Amino acid sequence: MVDLLAAAGADTFANGTGIAWLAVDLSAVGALVSFACVRHAKYSQRFRLVWLTMAAVSLGGVGLWLANSVALLALRVHDSTLRYNVALGASALAIAVVGVLAGFLISGRTLQVPRLIIGGLTMGLSVGLSTFLTLDAISVQGTMEESLGLIGAAVLLSMAGCTATLWAAQVVRRIALRVVVSVLFAVGVAGVYYTALTALSFSIDPAIKTPTGVPLFDLVFPMFVIGALGLTVPITAVLVAPDRRDAVLAARQPVPAR
Known part of the structure; x- marks a missing residue:
């Protein structure tokens, strides 16, 4: 199975499968926080865009881009030194966040199939492009x-995964089910990443000088710390914000006559 997930001329799990599991866990946590933010955005008028932005950063920035970047730490290309193009990596991050935000905005507050499909396709294209830019940022000899x-x-x-994610964000309310959906999202992100990775093949010439760029760890480690700390902002907002759904339902109840 491991061989099927490997790019030609590379070892996908050179540093062990623990890094891959860390990436999946990170993706699931980012998705879980994002779903909580989307729930608040559904019933918020004034701060809807703020909630959706936090959801997009959690899902696209942490659950997708950062998870993929962490998974890359396990990759080793035979007989070559790896370097990472920061500009392409930053572009992948921006596309992931903006694409996820666009998907949330297009899908709307309530479940409407046409808007759901358009939002899912938009988000899916962005996620796919972000994944390939993350991989294209690799430079080898x-x-x-x-x-x-x-x-x-x-x-x-x-x-397909992004459309299902938007559908779940619209209809799933129970926390236990959100956890399950978040895990499924993380599995889907890993599926896209490893499918994209198997699309690569490397032709190495050790005589070529070390490519320009930064070692991947030098970029991913500080981004991992920033991402982990950054999740505390939406988590804190979710914990201290009132239950907007209950507030809206309460406001719709008729006032008893005296």
């Missing part, structure tokens, strides 16, 4: 080629 068929499969998987 040689060349890297991509399989168009597997790229297409990863994008289709991303679209």
Whole structure:
């Protein structure tokens, strides 16, 4: 199974599977926080965009981009030093957050199938593009080629997963079910990432000088710390904010006649 997830000329789990599990856990936590923010956004008028922005950062920034970047720490390309293009990585982060935010805005407050599908396709394309930019940011001593068929499969998987995620954000209310959906989202993110990774093949020439860029760990470690600390903002907001759904329902109750 591990061999099926490997890019040609690379070892996907060179540093053990623990890093992969850490990425999945990070993705699930980001999704769980995001779903809580979406719930508050559903019943908030004044701060709806703020809630959705926090949801997009949690889901796209932490649950997707940071999780994929952490998973990359386990990758080793045979006979080559890896370097990372920070500009491409930053672009992948921005696309992930903006694409997720667009998906939330398009899908709206209530479940409407046409808007759900358009939002899911928009978010899915952004997630797929972000994943491939994250991988394209890798520089090696040689060349890297991509399989168009597997790229297409990863994008289709991303679209399906994002549409299901938006549907769950609309209809799932119980906390236990949100946890289950968050885990499923993390599995989906991992599926898109490893499908995209298998689309890569490396041709290495050790005689080529070390490529420009930064070691991946030098970028991912501080971003991991920032992302973990950043999640405390939406978590704190969710904990201290009133239950907007109950407040809205209470406001709709008729006032008893005296």
